[in-house]
Amino acid sequence: MMMQLLLVDDEMNVADTLADTIPWHSIGIDTVHKAYSSAEALNLLNMHEIDIVITDVRMPEMDGLELARRIFLYWKHIKCLLLTAHADFEYAQAAIKHNIQGYMLKPIDDKELVRQLSAVVDTIRTERENESNYNRAMAAMRHHLPRIQAELLQSLLQGTRMTETKLAEQLKLLELPVGIGQDIFMMLVRFKERLCDYNSFEISLMEYAIGNMAKETFQDHFDTWYCRDVHEYLAFALIPRDASDGSSLEHLNRLANQFQMNVQRFLKMPISVLSGQAGRFPDEVTKMYNNLLLLFGRRFGDDKDLPVYIAGRGEMAAIGTLVSLYEPPLFVHLMEAGHWEAVSAKLHAVMNELETDWSESSEQLTEAFFAIFSAFSYIAHKSGRNLADLIGAEYVLGKELQPARTVKHLREWTVSVLDTFRRNARNETRSARASAVKEAQKFIISHLSGDLSVQMISDVLNMHPAYLSRLYKLETGENISDYIARLKMEKVVLLLKTSTKKIYEISIEVGYQNPHYFIKLFKKHFGFTPQEYRNMNM
Known part of the structure; x- marks a missing residue:
């Protein structure tokens, strides 16, 4: 250069x-x-x-x-x-x-x-x-930009939340033309052919072709942003180019029909298209998406001939879900990872939503109970235990589902059961740590005459040296290297008192091949040389 x-x-x-x-x-x-x-x-x-x-x-x-x-x-x-x-x-x-x-x-x-x-x-x-x-x-x-953009949209559809600042940064980085608080429209596209008959490459080509067709069809009035969801639908966010244009819905209705016909004519792909009313980005994205999913089943079902349906405002408002329960990360995943503070925060959010939005709905309360109960059961079974044995008297199936009677009962029950899980996890962690420390100490004692190192011990225990050192310090309050040195010196003292071995022989017996280095360590530890110590204790 x-x-x-x-x-x-x-x-x-x-x-x-x-x-x-x-x-x-x-x-x-x-x-x-x-x-x-x-x-x-x-x-x-x-x-x-x-x-x-x-x-x-x-x-x-x-x-x-x-x-x-x-x-x-x-x-x-x-x-x-x-x-x-x-x-x-x-x-x-x-x-x-x-x-x-x-x-x-x-x-x-x-x-x-x-x-x-x-x-x-x-x-x-x-x-x-x-x-x-x-x-x-x-x-x-930039090469992977469409995929990364799709991943962000998919996470928002599934209910992932982030701060406005972080979301705004991601939108700017990914060059997405939507602003926080802006009204957008959602559109779902379903292939009328069985996707299982295609390989992943063919499906990707279909998605790419339809995505480009949507961009060309809507570009005069909307920016398009799309992803493939977990149901094999293509989910489009349609972002009005002119927020002050009150005819966005009218444009959407016309262009949705045109889009379906363009795909049918130019790509030879029969599709069904469902779009709905506007909603605020990002707060209402998940609700709009879930509304469209339910309406797809209601309005299209398994019918392959219906091409386009535009949902009315009343239809969009009539459907609701318990959002905080299903937004990622899911309750079961947080428990699986042992993020107990996050688990508590999520439960708190679910209970608050139940009290605020669903206080009159026993069905949502029961739904929340069974979802939480299922997560508790999964974690218990994964650890090789029955939930009934783990939580004892708090196991409520067969007792008229008392926790599902009111939000207060459900909150008290979940807090109690979660405390049991947390205590059990802590005990298991302590037991595992204590077992690892005992194994390390057992190896050290049986190899005291060798040239011991943390690396050697960690290799035997299949642990990273840094992790072993940190774990040992947490459990005993002593560095593992200090423990090794202390045991060696204790053995040296015993040999000095009870044997007639020469100093260099004792040095080799406790794993120090260099007698001068050994004498220096001994004096640093006790304040005397080995010979001085032996003379004082004769």
């Missing part, structure tokens, strides 16, 4: 001497240009891909600082170094900006010039490498 340099000085001999005497190529400079005025320098900058400019400060007509300012204005990637006399030092120092990397005093010291210029070259290389990595990442993202 060679670079081009421009030397600017109204003293021709200074520019010529620098150009001829400095080993530019060894620094990373391939081509050196010379200019004897700022005007000439600007001409050369327009003609060549300059990377670095070294300019004198004091020059007639346009000085070096003004030249640097213009360079920063028009060629922000170019780095500048200033040449200044002692008389101008404070003036130049105070003016360091506009991508000026530093300054050098005249007469110029060649070594200092090479040092500063090498640093600038390294800076440019780093910037180019970072820019290259960024461009590669952006190119990869």
Whole structure:
């Protein structure tokens, strides 16, 4: 990665001497240009891909600082170094900006010039490498942009929530033309042919073709954003281009029919299309989608001949679901991962929604109970236990479903059962940790004469060394390396008191092949050498 340099000085001999005497190529400079005025320098900058400019400060007509300012204005990637006399030092120092990397005093010291210029070259290389990595990442993202856009829409359809700030950042990054709080329309498209008769590549081609057809059909009035949902439907978010246009629904009705006919005519794919009323993005996206799913079954059923249906406002308002119970992450997944605080927060959200929106609905209350009960059962069975044995008296099936009578009863029951699960999980974790510590200690004791290390012990226990060290410290309050050293020293003390073995023999017996190192460790631990300790205890 060679670079081009421009030397600017109204003293021709200074520019010529620098150009001829400095080993530019060894620094990373391939081509050196010379200019004897700022005007000439600007001409050369327009003609060549300059990377670095070294300019004198004091020059007639346009000085070096003004030249640097213009360079920063028009060629922000170019780095500048200033040449200044002692008389101008404070003036130049105070003016360091506009991508000026530093300054050098005249007469110029060649070594200092090479040092500063090498640093600038390294800076440019780093910037180019970072820019290259960024461009590669952006190119990869753009290549996969439709898939990533579809994944975001699918997660929103399933009820995933995020902060407005985070969602706005994602919408901008993915170049999606929808704003927080904007009214949008939803549309579902169902293939009339059996998708199981096609392979994944063929299905992807069908999706791509229909997505492009939708974009072409709706583009005058709507931006389109789509994904394939879990039911094998194509779900479209239709975003009005003109929010002030009150005829968006009218356009939608007309274009939905046109879209269905275009797909039938040009792609030879029979489809059914269902669209509904407008809703607020993102708050009402999941509700709109679930409404359309239910209406699809009601209005189309298994009929393959009905092409298009536009849902009325009354139909959209009549359907509701217990949103917080089914929005991801699901209750069972949070329990499976042991995220107990998140589990409690989700249960709290479900109970609040029941109290606020479904206080008169015993059906939603029963639905919530069975969904939570099912999750509890799954987690219990996965751990090899029966739910009835785990929660005891709180097991309520066969007792008239008392927790499903009121939200208060359900809240109390779920809190109690969740506490039982949490305690059980903590006990299992403690038991597993204690077992791992005991296994480590057993191995250490039986291999005390060897050259023990945390890596060796972790390999035997199939654990990462960092995890083993952290776990041991949490459980015992002592570092595992300190435990090993303590046991070795305890054995040394015993041998010093009860045997006549020489010091070097004891050193080897407890795993220290270097007696001098062993003596140093012993003295650090006890304050005496091994021989001094033996003499005191004879």
